[in-house]
Amino acid sequence: MDHSSGSPISRGSGGGQASDGAMAAAVAALRTAIAGEVDDSVRRRAEYSTDASNYRVVPGVVVQPRDADDVLAAVGVARRTGVPLTSRGGGTSIAGNAIGTGIVLDFSRHMNRIEAIDPDARTARVQPGVILSDLQRAAGRHGLRFGPDPSTHTRATLGGMIGNNACGSHAVAYGKTADNVASLDVVDGTGRRYTAGRGLAPVPGLEALVRSRLAVLRTEFGRFARQASGYSLEHLLPERGQHLARALVGTEGTVAVLLGAEVDLVPVAPARVLVVLGYPDMAAAADAVPALLKHGPLAVEGLDARLVDVVRRYRGADRVPPLPAGAGWLMIEVGGADAGEARRTGEAIARDAQALDHVVFPTGAAATAMWRIREDGAGLAGRSSGGKKAWPGWEDAAVPPEHLGAYLRDFEELMADHGVHGVPYGHFGDGCVHVRLDLPLERGGDVLRGFLHDAARLVASYGGSLSGEHGDGRARSGLLPLMYSSEALDLFGRFKALFDPDHLLNPGVLVEPRPVDADLRLPAAPGLPLRGGLALADDDGDFAKAVHRCAGVGKCRADNSASGGFMCPSYQATRDEKDSTRGRARVLQEMVNGTLIRGGWGSPEVRESLDLCLSCKACGSDCPAGVDMAAYKSQALHEAYKGRRRPLTHYSLGRLPAWLSLLGRTGRVGPAIINAVMRVRPLASLSLRLAGIDHRRGIPRVAPETFTRHWRRGHKAGERSGGTAPTAKVVLWADSFSDTLSPGVPRAAAHLLEEAGFEVVVPERKACCGLTWISTGQLDAARDRLTSVLDVLAPYAQEGTPIVGLEPSCTAVLRSDLLELLPGDPRARAVAEATHTLAELLTRRLPEDSTWTPPDLTGLTAVVQPHCHQHAVLGFDADRELLAKAGASITELAGCCGLAGNFGMEKGHYEVSVAVAENALLPALRQADAGTVFIADGFSCRTQADDLAGVRGVHLAQLLSREPAMDSAEARSVARE
Structure with missing residues (x-):
């Protein structure tokens, strides 16, 4: 074995820092030896500089291996050059065990295949980058599942779970990952390279080490189920089967690099119910746990009222199902052969629980909502009850369940002594x-440092584990x-030395650790x-605080088809960390830091990172920590182009409403000329290229007459299309897109509102919300336009008249961006609160004497594309409710259409825009039966469907x-042209 080349590792600090020369040699060797990606760019290193922890360690190079041969080659390069190597899965490590100074191996990009499932043997063979939820779906077809399931199951990899000995909510029934390998x-x-299973033979000297340390192995290891700190060396004992594979689980990549695994599967419970028990506080809930475990x-x-309050405050009260009385709750899931058996077991638990109250939720929406609160706990708990940013560090300590209540009471006192606050929750059945x-x-x-040392002493006093x-x-x-004796710590060092004598693998962790x-x-x-x-008021106007909201939990990397979210459409298309909200946040954090990315707002790394952000705003709602990358991108563009020449599309698409307004002043002449030019393909292609737009894009037709001109010309005072006499006014705000490009939408909306009993008011002055200026970072100009919006709409809002928006992205501006750009104008809050979607008004704000009901749509089937900004800011509940009342049968898409305003039109974005559309929109349109209607309130969504699939969509208003005179071309069912 050659360990001679390169600079020696600095073992004293445990940092594993290689010299610049050794790092350069390693990168060159990796590029020669590896088929996968080898990237030592500043931007890539910034993306991998941290995980979900408090720590920052900039790697020298990131490698995305394609197969086991690439991994073996990387390990070989590390050994020859002396450069340390760290394994990484989904990067959701809360303890900082997926970051390192040298080579970081990201298994999630390519080595993510399920190689085999054996239903008879109940096993699966997987590569280390397999996402747990993917394995669960594949195993579920056979009535099986992998037992442990951490809350990050939609992005956590099996390799990471094996590295950390992950558990999750169902470990009380199925055990830790080690128990399932x-x-x-x-x-x-x-x-x-070897296959570790039962037996110690593959590692010379291991059997002798075990024989010499039997006493400490039997007294200090495996004392209770959640003892996950240190190495789990109890599995090496003869009476434990000398199971080397299980002993390697939880070693955090410090002794071996995983190439593949065979894991055990367990049967899925045929039926389940969720029992929620209420207690006066969390400690009282914990006291009740041991007696309830007998029910299997x-x-x-455990769920704390403070965590639920965060959900109500930031997500809305409707996100929390009705809970029993109490300030601390136990969520207990039980299974059965059928629903009746599961419910009977649940009721038996409720009788034994001595709780204040209880609720039993069968499998369904309420139970799902409860689990979503629990799964988002890491992000939701990112703010203390006092509103301060909260951090991991003492994230998952565990004690034997019989001591949990006492530990929680002492832990509350410890927090008070140190003047810190937190919201406890967790896996109370295991004492975690x-x-x-x-x-x-x-x-x-x-x-x-002071708190962690005191907390470690406290948990050790209860016979617990620093990590569960x-x-x-x-x-x-x-x-x-503080947890183990000197003999046990010496055993850790000797164990590592048998596998990794040169401390190349994840140095600074477990053995010779960093402070x-x-x-x-x-x-x-x-x-x-x-x-x-932007004001960024929730972050005190500090951009650094805003981007450090990203705690790295990685929900932005979850598969939207599995998670039901909209977040990170470009990541869904590329599966590249660069295109995740987390990756972008890391680059912006490094820009703020200034030691790695040194070019500030205008640095190429920031530009590359933000380029494929669609500004969909979904992260603002889907990210548990509330990271709003669309806002950060706007601010970054604003700062980068101050006083500088902007990209062409900032002038063409970014100021599109201004150009449309100019066209509108020409009457029918301007639209006719533009439409004629766009019908001549060579002229259209040249025009698009000059404007910075991809030549493959079609250009929407400009209407010969705007809605507002039509309204002023034909709608005389007192003239109505139908319905009862009006008893309430409503302002119909025609945004630039609806007014100029799709006037049939506001016409239909006006008719519908009059039919519902409203007096429709269309302001004399047109007002543009500045959406395209905001998305391109022209924030000063956007503020000017929003000031004009307030001049027009605020008088109505202040007198209590509701305002209806039709284009979701523009409506969302009035509900959110308006407050960010004009925080000091009291009119902004009034307009934001007065602004509603059409569905919100028709379901919640009808005039008292209105008899309006939606038309009977029984028998109609529809594919519905909620707009990303509606999902993120406005919500789709009212639309869903209205369509259900009408009797329509809908398929609701989860995910972005891919056009996203100017994004999909810009040169260089076409391929990604199409790939995003392939995630949900295009497959749904292809699979739709004849006669299916495509519903999309977003003009961009309708444009994308028409452009890529030849499918015309309709707005909910249409x-x-x-209205009998509604344009039939705008109400066509799904059809291909």
């Missing part, structure tokens, strides 16, 4: 508690002497207060309007 294909730090529950989760703390990390690590499922990583490895307050991310991030642009 049959064998592992690994390569260790000496370059040896599948999961026992999650909490994030409002530690003042921006001031340094002193408070963190996420591993020790950089957050807790330095605390292991718990070393390499913290936030102290290295100076504040960046904004002077102009679908519901009984």
